Amino acid sequence: MTAADADEEVAADLAERVRDGELRLYELEDHTDADTAAMARRLLLERETDADLSTVGDYSFDASEASGTNIENMTGAVQVPVGVVGPVRLDGEAAADEHYLPLATTEGALLASVNRGCATIRESGGATARVLKSKMTRAPVFRVEDVAAASEVVSWVRANEDRIREAAESTTSHGELVELTPYVVGDNVFLRFGYDSKDAMGMNMATIATQEACELVDAETPASLVALSGNLCTDKKPAAINAVEGRGRTVSADVEISAETVESVLKTTPAAIAEVNTRKNHVGSAKAGSLGFNAQAANVVAAAFLATGQDPAQVVEGSNVITTADVRVDEAGNRSLYASVTLASLELGTVGGGTKLPTQAEGLDVVGVRGGGDPAGTNADALAEVVAVATLAGELSLLGALAASHLASAHEQLGR
Template sequence: MTDPEDLVERVRDGELRLHELEDHADHDTAAEARRLLLERETATELEAIGDYAFPAETAEPNIENMIGAAQVPMGVVGPVPVSGGAATGDHYLPLATTEGALLASVNRGLGVIRSAGGADARVTKNGMTRAPVFRVAGVAEAAETVEWVDENTEALAEAAESTTSHGELIDVEPYVVGDSVYLRFAYDTKDAMGMNMATIATGEACEIVEAETPADLVALSGNLCSDKKPAAINAVEGRGRSVTADAVIPGELVEERLHTTPEAIAEANTRKNLTGSAKAGSLGFNAHAANVVAAAFLATGQDEAQVVEAANAITTMDARENEGGTTDLYASVSLASLEVGTVGGGTKLPTQAEALEVLGLRGGGDPPGSNADALAEIIAVGALAGELSLLGALSSRHLASAHEDLGR
């Protein structure tokens, strides 16, 4: 077995570079050697970072220059009945976060939703996008390129789908800006989040575009996708899964459990989430939907940077008079760009795979895509619970006291 001390000396002598250690030792020994080097270079003890519970080799597709693991506390909320297009019945939702009071708040909202009979949720649109940018001489060549693309979508689909056994090209939407042509490819990636799948498939299709049109590829991603950046196109057109969850909460339940009224919550939502967000120029019109999404992403192995797009959410709250003459609260949250998968990427890591097992959604679904749809619906209900709880706390003026009571 290779001695990690020997690897440290070889790095210090310039014989090896940090990323080459796995070529000379097993993955755990390589990680140990990097920790030893860092401890000596920075005078830092890395005992906690080095105390991880999975073989380092399993993380090879997910990280380079591994030294250990970042351990984030994980809790669970629920169960809550979800009536979805893919998710049905009761579900526990694992959430990983360092924000105290978050799970308590979400669990409070889920409890109210459960007492009200559960929530409905539906994935209304699905399409992972990649948008390359091409150079043309001018608008005449741009129009020629766009016309060819419109007439040859089947040829592009054949090229793109030749790279994957699962992905399916749904649409190619062209955009012209001067002498730049952007083609926004959208794919059904089934149970994979699908960013890499879309990139590889689009690269193959771009070769056809270059061969058949005057356009020259400048960059495989032209930022019209748009990945990991706030973007209006994702808020409007969606990226990944567009999903909505809603519930009707009886007025007496709002008063008993949230200590406020449907009218007060609806007003708080309008003035805060809608008017306040509009004045701020926000792309997200919600209270804190990204909080639940981020915690679910960390727990289930999603790409955490894509929380940026997941914050493209709109929360609506309306006071509705029911047949009995009393007032109920209609509550919904619509996430335009929830990019999730149950296969590939971080979902293969042991901790995250276990969290998906808790949800009953590990691996591919039957039919393909159903597990990722179900995950999106459950996360949306969790986000709805978080919105309901926070707006209830704000409208009852209990937010600060709740944090004080919990000591955080």
């Protein structure tokens, strides 16, 4: 009997024990290795649903790298096509020169669109990008007796920020508490903690550190902790506070493009793009009550997140983007297009989470930012700057297509 046959026999036995109620799905790794446990779950599902899971089971990494840390009840892996955009030149504080960016998506026109924007930026000598703010937030909610007690808690918090900071930072060797803001709503007190999480996205670090700080607040004030997350953080939900105050990294990118380049690459004019941006991204978004004033920022952010191991649910915050486009005229009367994007709450990292999985780590290698930076935080800053420039490229291309009335034909040609 070959080793593969032996593994399949073990998997079949485990699948039968689950069907008989002797074991539960999540207990299989206690009886075998992670790959065989995944095989047992596939066999069970195939018998129960008549599905063929041979493709899901054809993955290239050791299941032990993901099982328990990135996924529970693992059955296999879903493959999303990955392409690359660039190179695009950028002038950032953490990222410089030319960079490629891998994007994982099933949307046929996306990479072609972003690459056209990258070509526009290249023709213009490159884009500028800067991380303006970095803080991962967690906001617990406390119960108090009344507004007077709430005021007492807020006063204590403001007078004891050093003690709170010491408690929070005692749980981490890298994270720093950089902001603490109280909010009162009747008999509710929210404390919005903001951490510099360096190269990690930082959600787990922020949660653990905040728990330690909350125990101090709970012990020293009339407040009683109700929930470690009170939704004022705000994680994975549309929220104006993230669009205004930021969460994760707040990053901007801009470029100035000559009228000749706009006409030769985007097939339109600076004035036409500026008008589309104003009427679509600003007026249309305002009328819709949108928190994002952009054309397709989430497209690029989601594809970059999938390719580099970020939490895809945080694309919600990643779509908090404002795109600007204005016509500029120099002293000689030459016209150009100034365009920018500001991503208020881009939550990403280069260590931890899904970044350690093999295909995602390869994606980070393409950008040149795998692992911790020196100094700490610079790799995640660099990734944020590259994603921002790619987002700018996507905005330029789509606005150009709309201004030139090319959107429908482009999607027809590219299979969407």
